Amino acid sequence: EFDVSKARYQKLVLMTDADVDGAHIRTLLLTLIYRYMKPILEAGYVYIAQPPIYGVKVGSEIKEYIQPGADQEIKLQEALARYSEGRTKPTIQRYKGLGEMDDHQLWETTMDPEHRLMARVSVDDAAEADKIFDMLMGDRVEPRREFIEENAVYSTLDV
Secondary structure (H helix, E strand, C coil): CCCHHHCCCCCEEECCCCCHHHHHHHHHHHHHHHHHCHHHHHCCCEEEECCCCEEEEECCEEEEEECCCCCHHHHHHHHHHHCCCCCCCEEEEECCCHHHCCHHHHHHHHHCCCCCCEEECCHHHHHHHHHHHHHHHCCCHHHHHHHHHHHHHHCCCCC
16 A cells, blocks of 8 residues: 655656657556555656757757757757857757766756756646556557547657
């Protein structure tokens, strides 16, 4: 039996990659927590780290990080335009995964309390993850088929 009063810390931070695979792992973790440790969600202790998907570099210095999302390409183009004025042209560094970052990058982008971005998970967020998990992994084929038919057009391949 899970007892939230025995928690030593009031933050459980889920750190997964910024890509599609990371989103899948996050869904699995949220489903696990929702089903077996719900009091920790109700207490507001669960957070999701928000690592960047891109870094815009000028020379060897990262000038700006771009978070994943629907507008990431627009933000990336805007950042490139902002830093194109100087002698050294900007380059894009794509962060495929947390495991590919060196310790300095991981600290600066995801762990440093002064700069990291985190989202607090609500019970509703976890309930939605549980619902999606059930639909995609459950015994019933029909809801999964309908979901795929409705959303296949909008899928983003991450290769």
